[in-house]
Amino acid sequence: MLLFTFYLYRPDGSSIAFESFELIDDARAMVQARKVLFEHPSAVQVEIWSGERQVGVVEQLPPGPMSLGSRADNCPTGPALSG
Numbered sequence: 001m002l003l004f005t006f007y008l009y010r011p012d013g014s015s016i017a018f019e020s021f022e023l024i025d026d027a028r029a030m031v032q033a034r035k036v037l038f039e040h041p042s043a044v045q046v047e048i049w050s051g052e053r054q055v056g057v058v059e060q061l062p063p064g065p066m067s068l069g070s071r072a073d074n075c076p077t078g079p080a081l082s083g
């Protein structure tokens with residue numbers, strides 16, 4: 001298991017929180033990042049780190065015609081990722 005840290009950011013770029021999880025790989029960390037972002041409505045972005053290595057960045061979809069709709073629709077357990 002690898003330790004991943006998720007840093008949450010507001011629209012102004014300020015960091016509001018961080019969370020850490022032990023996960024099996026980068027792919028699971030990316031899925032967890034979407035869950036973490038969904039659980040923090042004031043956050044618009046989450047950076048994923050494993051030690052000194054940046055794994056990725058996940059951003060909240062902006063509202064508008066290209067978005068999937070509500071935050072519930074964008075949740076990893078919502079319609080977009082169910083199979």
